[in-house]
Amino acid sequence: MNTDPYRKHLQLCQKLGIRYLPSEPIPPTVSPVQPTSQKQAMESPSFKSEILAPVDYSKLKVTWNPNQTEIGKKLLEFYGQICECQKCSLGASRKNFVFGSGNPQTEIMFVGEAPGEEEDNQGLPFVGRAGQLLTKIIESVGLWKRNEVFICNILKCRPPFNRQPQPSEVEACFPYIHHQIQLIQPKMIVALGLTAAAALLKTKSTLGKLRNQWHDYAGIPLRVTYHPAALLRVDAYKKEVWDDMKIIRDKFMTMTNKK
Numbered sequence: 001m002n003t004d005p006y007r008k009h010l011q012l013c014q015k016l017g018i019r020y021l022p023s024e025p026i027p028p029t030v031s032p033v034q035p036t037s038q039k040q041a042m043e044s045p046s047f048k049s050e051i052l053a054p055v056d057y058s059k060l061k062v063t064w065n066p067n068q069t070e071i072g073k074k075l076l077e078f079y080g081q082i083c084e085c086q087k088c089s090l091g092a093s094r095k096n097f098v099f100g101s102g103n104p105q106t107e108i109m110f111v112g113e114a115p116g117e118e119e120d121n122q123g124l125p126f127v128g129r130a131g132q133l134l135t136k137i138i139e140s141v142g143l144w145k146r147n148e149v150f151i152c153n154i155l156k157c158r159p160p161f162n163r164q165p166q167p168s169e170v171e172a173c174f175p176y177i178h179h180q181i182q183l184i185q186p187k188m189i190v191a192l193g194l195t196a197a198a199a200l201l202k203t204k205s206t207l208g209k210l211r212n213q214w215h216d217y218a219g220i221p222l223r224v225t226y227h228p229a230a231l232l233r234v235d236a237y238k239k240e241v242w243d244d245m246k247i248i249r250d251k252f253m254t255m256t257n258k259k
């Protein structure tokens with residue numbers, strides 16, 4: 001039998017000044033705090049509201065129609081799942097999470113290092129000067145328009161002052177690019193610059209050594225070339241990138257029997 005209502009009633013009587021009923025010590029009404037298990041913590045309302053808050057999809061920078069294809073829909077769902085990420089310190093300093101842009105049904109993905117200032121402002125990858133150059137590089141091949149490929153970065157948040165990503169940041173963010181590649185399943189990947197190449201290929205080799213050969217990322221052919229930002233600094237790299245793009249074009253045409 002639950003005696004709480006009787007005790008509460010007696011307490012109320014006491015407060016009202018009724019003295020002829022026998023009084024008893026009132027037990028505490030608040031249970032002592034129990035240590036919280038991890039499972040309980042995850043099920044607590046505060047954890048849910050922090051981590052599982054409904055995503056405002058209207059705020060996401062989506063450049064594809066998610067209703068058009070299953071891949072597009074899954075990619076948008078994934079974007080919604082990770083867009084509030086705070087796994088590393090860059091989450092606190094970013095203006096915008098930069099997921100990626102382009103066509104989820106693409107044949108080719110271009111992967112850079114991290115968002116810069118303009119990308120952070122707009123929430124879209126490669127939209128500054130380097131991005132304009134990347135558009136020219138992609139379209140110079142003659143096979144794709146920019147909106148027909150998918151472009152993203154290893155890191156989804158901008159490192160302050162465009163500094164080099166730290167290994168711990170790359171490690172924290174890497175599962176996201178891996179899952180993007182798994183969802184999109186392109187026929188080919190182009191790694192733009194050493195940071196992207198080193199992260200994808202798990203290597204400490206130099207860009208010079210990595211550039212002149214084909215690599216494999218989970219069964220997908222991968223080629224390494226210079227980051228477009230490097231071309232803005234060193235004009236001579238333009239010819240080398242053009243050479244890389246011709247190799248990419250030839251391999252792609254052979255793979256898809258377009259030659």
Ligand code: SF4
Pocket residue numbers: 085086087088089090091092155156157169172173
């Ligand atoms: S850089 Fe990646 S791991 Fe770090 S907070 Fe941004 S999304 Fe999360």
